[in-house]
Amino acid sequence: MAENGAVVGAASEHTSSGSFWTYTAGLGFALLLTAASFVVSQTDLLWQPGVAAGLAVLAVAQMGVHLVFFLHIGTDAEGTNNVLALGFGVIIVALILAGSLWIMDHLNANMLTPAQMMEMQH
Amino acid sequence: MSVYAGVVGPAPTRIIVGYGFWIFLLSDIILFSALFATYAVLQGQTAGGPSAHQLFELRNAGIETVALLFSSYTCGLAIVAIERRRMRAFYVCFALTFILGAVFLSLELNEFAGLIARGAGPARSGFLSAFFSLVGLHGAHVTIGLLWLIFLIAQTAYRGPVDYVCRRLLCFSLFWHALDIIWVALLTMVYLMGAR
Numbered sequence: 001m002a003e004n005g006a007v008v009g010a011a012s013e014h015t016s017s018g019s020f021w022t023y024t025a026g027l028g029f030a031l032l033l034t035a036a037s038f039v040v041s042q043t044d045l046l047w048q049p050g051v052a053a054g055l056a057v058l059a060v061a062q063m064g065v066h067l068v069f070f071l072h073i074g075t076d077a078e079g080t081n082n083v084l085a086l087g088f089g090v091i092i093v094a095l096i097l098a099g100s101l102w103i104m105d106h107l108n109a110n111m112l113t114p115a116q117m118m119e120m121q122h
Numbered sequence: 123m124s125v126y127a128g129v130v131g132p133a134p135t136r137i138i139v140g141y142g143f144w145i146f147l148l149s150d151i152i153l154f155s156a157l158f159a160t161y162a163v164l165q166g167q168t169a170g171g172p173s174a175h176q177l178f179e180l181r182n183a184g185i186e187t188v189a190l191l192f193s194s195y196t197c198g199l200a201i202v203a204i205e206r207r208r209m210r211a212f213y214v215c216f217a218l219t220f221i222l223g224a225v226f227l228s229l230e231l232n233e234f235a236g237l238i239a240r241g242a243g244p245a246r247s248g249f250l251s252a253f254f255s256l257v258g259l260h261g262a263h264v265t266i267g268l269l270w271l272i273f274l275i276a277q278t279a280y281r282g283p284v285d286y287v288c289r290r291l292l293c294f295s296l297f298w299h300a301l302d303i304i305w306v307a308l309l310t311m312v313y314l315m316g317a318r
Contacts, residue, residue, distance in 0.1 A: 018198060018201070020202055024195075027191065030191055034188075034309075037309070037310060041317070055314050059309075059310040059311075066299060066303045066306070070198055070302070071299050071300070071303075086148065096152065099159075100156075100160075
């Protein structure tokens with residue numbers, strides 16, 4: 001763990017990327033969230049139309065756990081660039097996913113069915 | 123504390139290498155996002171063939187998830203061990219990482235073989251093409267990771283825990299954790315939502 005900035009030269013010293021306990025805590029959270037995902041998808045614990053949203057929330061939470069406990073994307077000094085890069089990556093991923101679904105959904109809605117196409121040929 | 127950046131001089135190599143590798147991983151995640159979008163679009167296009175609901179077994183996916191998660195965990199412990207120069211613990215944890223990764227991969231290949239044997243191969247429908255591309259790309263990453271892991275064990279045994287070997291081990295652990303993140307998205311979107 002990085003000490004605070006007052007320790008000049010700390011950055012050049014050996015810095016640990018985590019400890020046994022951070023990884024174990026991360027594993028525990030990840031297992032809990034995975035179990036919760038399976039329960040939500042297999043039972044009618046949640047209101048059925050909301051299950052997809054619930055699963056998405058659990059997945060995002062688990063990704064957060066992985067980022068913090070396994071990849072150590074945190075708020076410490078040397079991690080600022082990593083967080084900024086992650087933010088940029090998330091924007092691109094969101095654009096690709098939402099954009100593709102949006103465009104393809106519109107194309108799908110505007111497409112003629114084979115039956116309609118046959119009708120136009122006559 | 124970036125205000126001290128000028129005082130303490132350039133960041134240590136370990137930080138810079140980690141940052142560069144992190145950017146590579148993000149670009150890899152963007153590659154996956156394109157295939158996720160493809161899968162989401164083609165999910166319902168079964169061309170009269172079997173759908174996700176008929177094909178996927180949650181039990182298999184659950185075991186795969188646990189294997190990969192524990193593999194990620196032991197990989198993290200291996201990094202903790204090598205930073206403290208506990209070589210025996212490092213080798214044990216890294217070997218476990220390999221075994222659990224191999225379990226994951228064999229389950230996935232088994233599932234693929236089962237699907238193809240049932241006539242649900244990648245050529246059957248748009249949905250299955252998208253499925254095999256997405257899950258197969260993740261599997262290919264795991265395969266490359268396992269080969270990389272063997273190489274790193276050999277290098278650590280030969281060179282010892284010197285700085286540049288430790289940096290490579292750190293990059294590998296980042297790669298392995300990122301694969302686990304992608305698997306979380308895969309499990310949720312393909313298996314948990316598909317099997318409902």
